[in-house]
Amino acid sequence: MSESRSGGGSAPTVLRMVLGKRLRHLREQAKVSFEQAAEAIDVTPLTVRRMEKAEVGLRIPYVRELLRTYGVSGAETDDFLRMAKEANQPGWWYKYRTVLPDWFRAYVSLESDATVIRIYEPHYVPGLLQTPDYARTLFRIGFPNESEEAIERRVTLRTTRADLLTTPKAPAMWAVLEESVLRRPVGGPGVMRAQIDRLIDAIDLPNVKVQIMPFSAGPHPGAFGPFHYFRFGFTELPDIVYTENLTGAVYVDQADDVVGYLETLDRMAVQADPVDRTRSLLVKMRKEY
Template identity: 55%
Template sequence: MSEALPSGQSAPTVLRIVLGKRLKELRESRDASLEEAARALGVSHLTIRRIENAQVSLKLPYVRELLRFYEVSDEEAGDFTDMAARANEPGWWHDYRTALPDWFRAYVSLETAAGVIRVYEPHYMTGLLQTRDYARAVIRAGFPYEPDDALEHRVDLRLRRQALLAKDDAPTLWVVLEEAALRREVGGPAVMRAQIEHVMEAAQDPRITLRILPLAAGAHSGASGHVTYFRFQEPELQDIVYTEVGLTSAVYLDQRPDVVAHLEAYTRISRLATELLPDTRSYLDHLRKEFNR
């Protein structure tokens, strides 16, 4: 599907996406159509499609009836319904729902569950590595009329997302950052200097790799805009690519040709960054001193 995940009031957890795909696999393994599954529940075929695409929560009576229709064993059905109940529990980000645009809610769910995150960022320091002052300046630029308390709520959300990097099972994070993102002064010299020092410290974590693509690289395959590539531990969930569309929407891609194309482009620009600027730490240290004014 070209828009892999729904937006709206109830962004799906990764577990709900996995279970929806599993229900689809069970239906197809029984050669049952959407219409036949719908008749078993007494609902429309659109309801079945929404369940399989994680566009609605998993109502346990519906899940149990579908599993009976697909002739799933009692033991497997019990495990499945237990997971469905957990999938319906709100994620930690539920408390920040007023600060989350509809189209970004699925992103936070995917980010929280990913085993590998690859980011290409052309404009600003990537959100997972921002300091509070830098994040506040970036968010204020995007929401110039936001009341201070609402703005701080957005800043808190961004900092809360960063907690996943401190977990024992933290994801591997690969970041390719355009040089322009580091030279764009955000919040003043002191904020920029502290931001660069923060990134230098974070990059000492072996699970975090930072590459800087210098302006000398010229035109390249990643120049279309911000992209995040998620890979998961769950074998049922294929890789997903997130890319922003303008200021108020995004697209989530999970079709293999789309994912492969984005991964190949990411690999090319990562190699280019390494070739053109192999010593990232020395560059950052030099840049930090430029902001020492």
């Protein structure tokens, strides 16, 4: 079932999502109902459900008692509690919370812990590949009433996110960009030339692939809008697809739906220009600015 996030509450870290799913698995394995689990920690069944869905923090006394109720003990309990304490720590992006919508905080956590990120983008260069000036221009358009200080905080957050691609545990990133992304002038010729240079540098990274979907390719299966696909190194966490709208986002994790998005990405990758042509296409488009 897709889940819409349009504000309210704090977004979970990926580790909290993983532990929530482990709690559900342990409860079901022990044949303990929501009501029985709730009685064990003196809360409502809804609270247990929200813990398993990572919608609330993992209160350590609650977790300890639930593990006891589920028959978990010893080193396994110690490890779980240690991870729960870690999961309750704010994400690195917490200091940017004043310029980061609640519904997007989950995205930053997913992005930070993914092993694979695949993107279809018909409008703009993906955030992980944007230059500061390109991002700044978009933020000024998207948030016309914000102060320059707030805009700069948004830019800093975005450029900090981009550092992910060069870390030792960098995810594999594969993006399909519409030709319109590169032909829509954002911030003037100088900004666009620098942005294309950034893309050229990015495709030299061993973990980054970018394909361009030319206008000449005609209609394709992903043309309904942008979306991002995440895969993780945790067996408990399913692949997740993120789609965004003007005021919020939807996170899709139902297997059938996610497979549909993945198949669409694969079909678009075949239809787009091959990866080995991306550099020459970028160089050509840069000259037009």
